[in-house]
Amino acid sequence: VQLQASGGGLVQPGASLRLSCAASGRTFRRGAMGWFRQAPGKEREFVAAVRMRDRSTYYGDDVKGRFAVSGDNAGNSWFLQMNNLKPEDTAIYYCAATNAGLITSSMRDGIHYDYWGQGTRVTVSS
Numbered sequence: 001v002q003l004q005a006s007g008g009g010l011v012q013p014g015a016s017l018r019l020s021c022a023a024s025g026r027t028f029r030r031g032a033m034g035w036f037r038q039a040p041g042k043e044r045e046f047v048a049a050v051r052m053r054d055r056s057t058y059y060g061d062d063v064k065g066r067f068a069v070s071g072d073n074a075g076n077s078w079f080l081q082m083n084n085l086k087p088e089d090t091a092i093y094y095c096a097a098t099n100a101g102l103i104t105s106s107m108r109d110g111i112h113y114d115y116w117g118q119g120t121r122v123t124v125s126s
């Protein structure tokens with residue numbers, strides 16, 4: 001199973017980016033697909049995730065109202081639309097997925113995700 005994240009780049013504050021993650025070797029139609037990020041010198045943090053069985057979405061507090069996560073029906077591609085980007089959004093963004101039926105309290109914890117992509121860098125700077 002491989003996850004390939006793409007779409008990162010260098011943008012100015014206030015701009016938008018759309019990250020994509022493509023899975024090969026497995027689909028996640030009954031699991032969860034998410035995004036985490038790690039800024040230099042900081043721990044990895046939860047960004048957003050979608051639980052496929054009911055399409056419920058979850059967001060980190062810092063991105064609520066600015067980011068939107070979605071997944072395709074096949075369960076092998078998911079996306080992170082990032083609007084109104086801020087310098088503090090600068091990080092490497094990792095996509096992650098699991099086929100486990102996660103409960104709500106587990107959706108934000110990376111330990112419950114079995115597969116991880118290699119990361120795509122997002123830099124927000126003027």
